[in-house]
Amino acid sequence: MSFSQVFDPGVLALPLFDDAHRTLADEIGQWCADRAEAWANLDTTDPATTARALLAELGRSGWLRHLDPDQPDSDVRSLCLRRQALAYHEDLADFSYSIQELTAAAITRHGTDRQRRRHLPGLAAGTSAGALALSEPGAGSDLAAVVLEATPDGDGFVLNGTKTWIAQGDIADVCVVLARTGDGPGPLGLTAFLVDCGTPGFKAEPIGAIAPRSWAELTFTDVRVGSDAVLGERGQGLVVALDVLERARATVAAAAIGFARRGFRLALDHARTRKAYGGRLTDLQLVRSSLAGMDVKLSAASLLTARAAWAMDAGLDHAKHSSTAKLYATEAAGEIVDSAVQIFGAAGLVSGSATERLYRQIRSLRIYEGSSEVIEMTIADAL
Ligand SMILES: Cc1cc2nc3c(=O)[nH]c(=O)nc-3n(C[C@H](O)[C@H](O)[C@H](O)COP(=O)(O)OP(=O)(O)OC[C@H]3O[C@@H](n4cnc5c(N)ncnc54)[C@H](O)[C@@H]3O)c2cc1C
The missing domain is CATH 1.10.540.10 (Acyl-CoA dehydrogenase/oxidase, N-terminal domain)
Structure with a gap:
C-alpha cells in the first residue's frame, strides 16, 4: 500500500x-x-x-x-x-x-x-466505549418523534423506552440518550442524558447486520439517573443531537472515500493483471471507461469533502457543503464498489473476499447520520 x-x-x-x-x-x-x-x-x-x-x-x-x-x-x-x-x-x-x-x-x-x-x-x-442513542423503532430520520420517556423523580429522572440501531450499544460504558422530558411541544420536549450503561434496568441486545458491526437495541426499564446526567440544557436535546450529527457529516463522506479508494485500487490491480482475449482487462475500452468513471467520482468526492471540512474549520457556513459531500461521496462510493465487483466478475462475489466485504460494508453509509433522501431535503432547503 x-x-x-x-x-x-x-x-x-x-x-x-x-x-x-x-x-x-x-x-x-x-x-x-x-x-x-x-x-x-x-x-x-x-x-x-x-x-x-x-x-x-x-x-x-x-x-x-x-x-x-x-x-x-x-x-x-x-x-x-x-x-x-x-x-x-x-x-x-x-x-x-x-x-x-x-x-x-x-x-x-x-x-x-x-x-x-x-x-x-x-x-x-480507548478503555471506555461510548454510544450515541438517538434512534428508536418509531423514530429514525424524524428524531422529533422520539418517545423514550425521562420522568422527573426526586433529584433526577427515570428513563423508560427503547433505542435501536445503536452502534457500540452492546459494548458501551456510557451512552448519550435522547429522551422526552416534555418541557415543550414536539422537538422542544427532548433532553439529552449521559447514562452509565451499568445502571440497573439498562439492557443491550446485539443486532446482526449486513456487515459485522457492534450494533444493538437498548431497553431502558426504570433506569434512574441523577439531575447531573442532563447533557446540555433541558428541552435542547434535539439541538445536541443535530449539532453532533451535522459536524460528523463530512467525516462520513471521508470514510466513503476510504472504502471507495480501496475498491478502485483492487479493481485497477485486477484489470491490469487479468488476462482476457489475448490481452488484459485494461485493454478493453469498456473496462477503461469504468475505471475512468471511478477515478472522476473519487476526485469529485475528495474535493467536495475537503471543501466541507475546510469550511467547518474556518468557522464558515458549512451545512450545505457537508450535506453535499456526504450525499455525493456515499452515493458515489456505492457505485464505485459496485463497479469494482463487476470488474472482478464472479471472483468479486466470493464470500469473505475484499470486494464482497466492501460491497456489504459501504451500503449503510447512505442511511446513517442522515439518509440520502433526508440530506437531499437539507440541500434543497438551503437553495
Ligand atoms: C450502520 C448503522 C449504524 C447506526 N448507528 C446509529 C447510532 O449509533 N445511533 C443512532 O441513534 N442511530 C443509528 N443508526 C440509525 C440511523 O440513524 C437511522 O437508520 C436513520 O436515521 C434512518 O432512520 P430509519 O432507519 O428509521 O429510516 P426512516 O426514517 O424510517 O426512513 C425510511 C426511508 O424513508 C426515507 N425518508 C425519511 N424521511 C424522508 C424525507 N423527509 N423525505 C424523503 N424521504 C425520507 C429515508 O431516506 C429512508 O429511505 C444507525 C443505522 C445504521 C444503518
Whole structure:
C-alpha cells in the first residue's frame, strides 16, 4: 500500500490543507498499513469483542488522544483524514473510531466540565466505549418523534423506552440518550442524558447486520439517573443531537472515500493483471471507461469533502457543503464498489473476499447520520 492509494496527493497538496494535515495523513496511513495483514485476518464473527479490541488499540496508539479534555481538540480535516485511512483498511476500525468520536463530541461540545472530566479520559484512552442513542423503532430520520420517556423523580429522572440501531450499544460504558422530558411541544420536549450503561434496568441486545458491526437495541426499564446526567440544557436535546450529527457529516463522506479508494485500487490491480482475449482487462475500452468513471467520482468526492471540512474549520457556513459531500461521496462510493465487483466478475462475489466485504460494508453509509433522501431535503432547503 502506498500513500497515494489511500489519499489523493493532488487534493492534499491544495491550500485547503496545511503541512500538519499532510504529516498526519502520512502517519495514520502508515499506522494502518502496519496492521493491514493482521486486520485482513480479523475475526468478525464476534464484532463486539473485536470492536473492543480495536478501540483499545486506537487508544493505546494515541489516535483518540484529542478526545481528552486536557489535549488540543482535533479539527474536522484531521478527523476526515483519520476516517479515510481507517475505512480504507478496516471497516470495524473506522466504525469504532467514528462512534467514539461522536459520543465524545456530544460531551465536549455540550457537557459541563465535570461531565467532561468524568467521561472523556476513558473514551480518549480507548478503555471506555461510548454510544450515541438517538434512534428508536418509531423514530429514525424524524428524531422529533422520539418517545423514550425521562420522568422527573426526586433529584433526577427515570428513563423508560427503547433505542435501536445503536452502534457500540452492546459494548458501551456510557451512552448519550435522547429522551422526552416534555418541557415543550414536539422537538422542544427532548433532553439529552449521559447514562452509565451499568445502571440497573439498562439492557443491550446485539443486532446482526449486513456487515459485522457492534450494533444493538437498548431497553431502558426504570433506569434512574441523577439531575447531573442532563447533557446540555433541558428541552435542547434535539439541538445536541443535530449539532453532533451535522459536524460528523463530512467525516462520513471521508470514510466513503476510504472504502471507495480501496475498491478502485483492487479493481485497477485486477484489470491490469487479468488476462482476457489475448490481452488484459485494461485493454478493453469498456473496462477503461469504468475505471475512468471511478477515478472522476473519487476526485469529485475528495474535493467536495475537503471543501466541507475546510469550511467547518474556518468557522464558515458549512451545512450545505457537508450535506453535499456526504450525499455525493456515499452515493458515489456505492457505485464505485459496485463497479469494482463487476470488474472482478464472479471472483468479486466470493464470500469473505475484499470486494464482497466492501460491497456489504459501504451500503449503510447512505442511511446513517442522515439518509440520502433526508440530506437531499437539507440541500434543497438551503437553495
Ligand atoms: C450502520 C448503522 C449504524 C447506526 N448507528 C446509529 C447510532 O449509533 N445511533 C443512532 O441513534 N442511530 C443509528 N443508526 C440509525 C440511523 O440513524 C437511522 O437508520 C436513520 O436515521 C434512518 O432512520 P430509519 O432507519 O428509521 O429510516 P426512516 O426514517 O424510517 O426512513 C425510511 C426511508 O424513508 C426515507 N425518508 C425519511 N424521511 C424522508 C424525507 N423527509 N423525505 C424523503 N424521504 C425520507 C429515508 O431516506 C429512508 O429511505 C444507525 C443505522 C445504521 C444503518
